[in-house]
Amino acid sequence: MKRKIPVVPCSGIGKSLGAAAREAAYILAEDLRPDKTKVVPLSLLVMGDEDARGEVAGGEAVAIDGCKLECAAKGLACSGASKVHKVAVFDVVRRHRGLKPEGVCDLNEDGLKLARATADEAAKIIDAPGGEGSHA
Amino acid sequence: MPNLPRKKVGLISCSGEEMPEGTVTRRAVRKVLETLHPDDTVTLCLPLFLAGGEGERAFARYYPTIAIDGCDKRCAALATQKYSAKPAASIVVTEIAKECGCKGMGSARRLNAEGLRLTDEVAGKIVDETNRLLRKKPRDVQRGVGGGKP
Numbered sequence: 274m275k276r277k278i279p280v281v282p283c284s285g286i287g288k289s290l291g292a293a294a295r296e297a298a299y300i301l302a303e304d305l306r307p308d309k310t311k312v313v314p315l316s317l318l319v320m321g322d323e324d325a326r327g328e329v330a331g332g333e334a335v336a337i338d339g340c341k342l343e344c345a346a347k348g349l350a351c352s353g354a355s356k357v358h359k360v361a362v363f364d365v366v367r368r369h370r371g372l373k374p375e376g377v378c379d380l381n382e383d384g385l386k387l388a389r390a391t392a393d394e395a396a397k398i399i400d401a402p403g404g405e406g407s408h409a
Numbered sequence: 410m411p412n413l414p415r416k417k418v419g420l421i422s423c424s425g426e427e428m429p430e431g432t433v434t435r436r437a438v439r440k441v442l443e444t445l446h447p448d449d450t451v452t453l454c455l456p457l458f459l460a461g462g463e464g465e466r467a468f469a470r471y472y473p474t475i476a477i478d479g480c481d482k483r484c485a486a487l488a489t490q491k492y493s494a495k496p497a498a499s500i501v502v503t504e505i506a507k508e509c510g511c512k513g514m515g516s517a518r519r520l521n522a523e524g525l526r527l528t529d530e531v532a533g534k535i536v537d538e539t540n541r542l543l544r545k546k547p548r549d550v551q552r553g554v555g556g557g558k559p
Contacts, residue, residue: 282426283456284424284426284454284455284456285454285456285457286422286435286438286439286452286454287452287454295426296518298426299517299518303518311427312426312427312517313426313427314424314425314426314427314428314431315424315426315456315459316423316424316425316455316456316459316484316485316488317425317482317484319456319459319460319488320459320482320484320487320488322482342457342460342462344454344456344457344459344460345456347460348456348459348460377435377439378435378436378439378440
């Protein structure tokens with residue numbers, strides 16, 4: 274069975290962009306590319322959980338970060354991923370200037386649109402030629 | 410009279426994005442922060458804490474913290490202890506789910522009604538612990554805290 278690409282979202286609970294990152298990871302792994310991706314929690318990775326690290330070690334992974342601190346990307350880089358594809362919600366929102374995401378537990382409509390746009394960008398990375406996710 | 414910093418309690422929630430219990434921790438913490446105890450609590454970001462956020466770590470060294478974990482791996486509690494100081498209280502959602510007979514709380518992405526009920530239970534526990542740490546009256550005495558959607 275082919276390995277699923279781990280998707281690690283931001284775990285922040287203080288800002289809408291963190292919530293959008295998390296929602297984007299769910300959209301990607303549950304709706305857009307369920308056969309190719311799976312959500313892996315950042316905290317388990319950073320705390321050294323063997324199962325979580327096993328999912329990541331030696332392969333490509335996608336980090337979806339909410340802010341410039343890029344905790345997810347840094348956590349993946351320290352967990353043995355061979356290549357970390359970064360998707361930054363704070364960049365995506367700049368490309369969709371009309372969106373005003375709000376809410377943390379429950380994103381507003383713009384927040385959900387931003388999450389979808391972020392997930393779409395991540396899906397393109399998964400499908401890109403040469404990436405693990407591009408193989409049938 | 411000097412203007413001393415107000416004593417606050419730091420809430421550190423699990424980031425378990427792959428399990429509904431993780432979602433329960435985040436919703437419960439936001440509920441306490443936004444509506445139940447907004448003046449007495451702050452949230453500390455677990456990934457930032459783990460990534461070396463000095464502000465988060467310093468807070469947890471000098472102020473009481475409550476770790477709210479989704480499962481018995483207790484990432485939030487262990488991380489707090491490892492990088493700052495032992496949390497003053499630790500709450501585990503799976504234990505509370507057993508206590509209140511909560512089963513089938515929905516998915517990590519969308520909690521169902523049972524998951525939201527569990528969220529209220531967990532938020533109530535956080536309020537109890539916050540009151541204990543700040544030596545405030547228990548929530549049974551106070552009114553206006555407890556149930557309802559966030």
